[in-house]
Amino acid sequence: MSATRSVLFVLLPLLLVACHAGLQIEELTAARTPEGAFVTLEFNRASPLRALELRRVELLEVQQGGMLISATTGTDSRARLAFVSWDELKRVSAVDFKGMRWAAGHTEKYDSSHKNKLRLISRYPQGLSETLREQLAATFGQPGVETLSP
Secondary structure (H helix, E strand, O other): OHHHHHHHHHHHHHHHHHOOOOOOHHHOHHHHOOOOOEEEEEEOOOOHHHHOOEEEEEEEEEOOOEEEEEEEEOOEEEEEEEEEEHHHEEEEEEEEEOOEEEEEEOOOOOOHHHHHHHHHHOOOOOOOOHHHHHHHHHHOOOOOOEEOOO
8 A cells, every 4th residue: 555655646746747847728829719810812803702802801611612701891890701602712811820821822723622721720620500600690790691792
């Protein structure tokens, strides 16, 4: 019994110290804030969405057909929840993601590696169920997700 006690007596302080060694959660900005990356969207030349003045575009979710964003437009300071199709996009640049900068562009279509990189820096990388998407739209004061149009 005394051997067990002496082992516990030595291991217990080591375990307590080990919990505080290394990087702590308080030091990881990305772990403390739920925001996704703020991105800049560059639309295709033929896209009518080029006329929109998008500001503070947050990447919320990456889907097969496009991405879900939160954005303000023009002089309206109220954020809107919107879906943007991949077909409308020429380039997506992560302009503010915890100090990192990243960009993805394409010539024809976004491939799965582009989508996966964007998914990792989105607010909801795991995706959203339809119920959660509806609840999110309600917090924006919208009946549903709007498809971005000029």
